[in-house]
Amino acid sequence: MDLSKLEFTALIALKADIESEIKHREVEEKFKAKKQIIELARAHGLSVEDVLSGKTATARKPVEVKYRHPDDSNLSWTGRGRKPAWVQAWIDSGKTLEALTI
Incomplete structure (x- = not known):
């Protein structure tokens, strides 16, 4: 598509269409990513809360007094x-x- 041949109003309309499509696809991509994250967590026996907490499955033992x-x-x-x-x-x-x- 040669943008230099489009009228100014057509460019403005195209810009609005592009921004609208970007917003729509962003919502779709976030939904897909969220679904993949949940599936990956479940496949490894984790809940989403486990993943978001950042804590490891095993807690560290406190260091003993010497x-x-x-x-x-x-x-x-x-x-x-x-x-x-x-x-x-x-x-x-x-x-x-x-x-x-x-």
């Missing part, structure tokens, strides 16, 4: 991440980290 203060059982540390202030103070006082091991 170190505990001998005088205050509320002070504990898994050994991961930055050392808590109480652990650093313990080490700075000349005591060993191994002494805190549970």
